[in-house]
Amino acid sequence: MLNKYLKANIPAAKALVKELRKTYDYASILGSYVLVKRIVVGTANSAIDELESECGFVVKVYKDGRYKEYSCDSLEGLKAKDIVRAVNLKNVCSSEFNVKMLEEKEHVEDFLREDPDKISDKEIVRRLTEIKDDMHKNEKVINTNCVYIKRETSKIFVSEKKCLTQKYDWINAMLVVVTRDGNKIKDNYHAEGEASSLKALNLLKKDSKNVLDIAVRLLDAGPIKPGKYTIITDPSISGLIAHEAFGHGVEMDMFVKNRAKARDYVGKYVASPIVDMYDGAKGVVSAASYFFDDDGVEAHKTQIIKKGILQTGISDSLSALTLGTEPTGNGRRESYKRKVYTRMTNTYFGKGNDKLEDMIKSVKHGYFLFQTNNGMEDPKNWQIQCTASYGLEIKDGKLTGKIVSPVVISGYVVDLLSSISMVSDKVKVIGSGMCGKGHKEWVYVSDGGPYLKAEAKLG
């Protein structure tokens, strides 16, 4: 159910919008209530908290070709004149700039997607403790953290023409295992993201044995010999490539700033003809699935690459207004305290026709790469840096048992995407990621795809 406090504030929001319209050409209010429950069961460090929970409002106004925003905790006692005073800049340092005003259509709708499971904190602690205890049966394990996070998000969006509400839940369950052998220390993790608490916890339990096996094997992992190799990426690394290599480059606020090379490549080949790629809060149910974005725009599913050809980018309202395009429902804030940017939601490659076994068999010498570790975008110059936690060597079509860690993929985006020669027939979207813009503005995202075979520079 939508948070009661937000619901009770809808009349106040409408009244404030009406009052602000006397001064401004446009006014809207976004209300946000996020309840985050985090349960950690660790080797010697457990906690149950609601540290990331928050509640607040963003007032957006427009006049004379420019938007202004005011973020606050409450609408109670807030007068239009307080907002005018706070956002009114004297002696502005700026050249002339005119953005068009948002034109909205009448829209009143409510949306609800809730966790179907009612599960007590005590039961969650019991399940996480069981996993933790299983890990410690191996003497090489020195530390374990099992984490359950449930985010319950309620939002309202009120303007003269719109009154939208939404409530959606998302659950993450994560496991981190640290192993030690003498002075060698390694860690491994796994995260699940689901719309159901029970499903997330059950999957974590199922995956935990493999997480432990890899954490122990990583103690024997060495660095990779830098060079160019044939790679097969698991859905996590495929998603990382989709996200870092290309996703950031098609965020259209980057087009506005002429910061994205992709702007000049719409309608051109940017990948192998067997590659499709999507983004959208509407495409799949995952970590970044919602009904409307933080601009009050309905969620979309956007096909970014079709058969290797770049189709379009994704955008928030302000970028779309500047570029003269339709917003795609990708306007997102880290919190009500922050600005909207164009952000990815659920970003993934589409499926192909190949079987994973055939893909492995086809590799003469290369690496099967697993587990997202880190990534960084460079939308202007299309250089990429994606780090896989580990790689398994493939020689003459077979896994040799050799493990390397970590593995950094670098190079030129189009070279990497154009080298994709096989795409598996199953897609997995992993709803447990977080994404920053530059080095800040963290939002929850998912990414994924099928297994991909490509050529890449590894180090």
Add this chain to the structure above:
Amino acid sequence: MKKNDIIRCLKAHKEISDYQLIIRNKDSRELFYVLDHLEINRAVKTATTIINVYVSNEKFTGSSTVTVTSADDVKSLDKKIKDAVKKAKDVKNLYYPLPPKQEQVTEKRTKKEDLNAIAGNVARAVFAADVYKEGWLNSTEIFVSNTDTQFLDSKGTKHEAESFSIGVEVIPTWSKNGEEIELYKYYESSALDYKAITKEIDELLQNARERADAVTPKKVKLPKDLKVLVKNDMLQLILDTISFDINYRNLYFKENHYNLKDEISGSRFSLTMKPVIKGCARSARFDEDGIVLKNTRIIKDGKVEKLWGSNRFAYYLKKKVTGNLPLMELEGPRSEYKNEKHLIIENFSSPQLEETSGYWGGEVRLARYFDGEKYIPLTGFSISGNIYEDLKTVELSGENAILPNYKGPKYLIFKGIKIH
């Protein structure tokens, strides 16, 4: 909600052994530019109120954290605290006491400037450097903030600190032969020094110019055993990793590579953790447990001199509490590098350091190679190494730098780093 109402609510729950209350009020102004056009400006007036509830017995200390929002009234807060007590009972961490009452810290700023005016002045200082025909600031974000932090706990500790900070995110671009390149920088300071901002932005534009001229290392044939100099984010990441390695928490979980008296490096450097350094944006006189922080030297002459860390893990290890100190100062003998061939890494795509294995490196967006006569800008390559090995022969540069949580030599100088 008023502070006294929260305290009254906490005191009404007799099962609570201890509590901490942290209130952070933030008032900021934010300007977002596309080129030199102000696209949107924002004002932010928010409060973050966090309560830590502790329920202890002889064996265990359980805790739970509650965030108080504008949606709360006394009735809902009472329910939240009741739930928090229940949750704290479900958490079974080994017993540890809260720190005893600390000497009060009160840090008031005498003068509070008009944030709108300061934001405008910072913008003028930034764009004063934007004077080149081939180079420009493509995207600029300016944040100026006043933050008031109050801490109080059930032991009687009360602190209050007011702070001011400036943050500037800039994306400089340079165009050459129809090709454009860009770099990224987040400048952060607690000092209102407009000239320093202009200088910083100008240096960044110069770096962008160099990246536009940059070639790959293949074109210059780098010698073996070249001295590699790292700075800024990578320098901070390395020192953060080393200092955290000998933090009580890491030792308690046996995730440490070093222990007391161990030799980290043959270089005789010293590292001191500090609460406050002039100009460092992350200065703080007390930590999240209210511990009043003091300078603590943790490395002397390349060897671990002292372990350090928070109240809880200090208690577990039966060590003296130092608190979580936010800043570090590096000192030691300086090396001359300017007359021999060397490579300065100006900008990584994203510096990486895996603290467990020690792997460090990353893709380099801009480096400057000194071939014995001149600097040649390089791009399109990566470096990697093992920090626990590479630190053994690290050297410190003669130049100095102040970063958000660091004061000391501008460069760490390494040998034998893989360049690929």
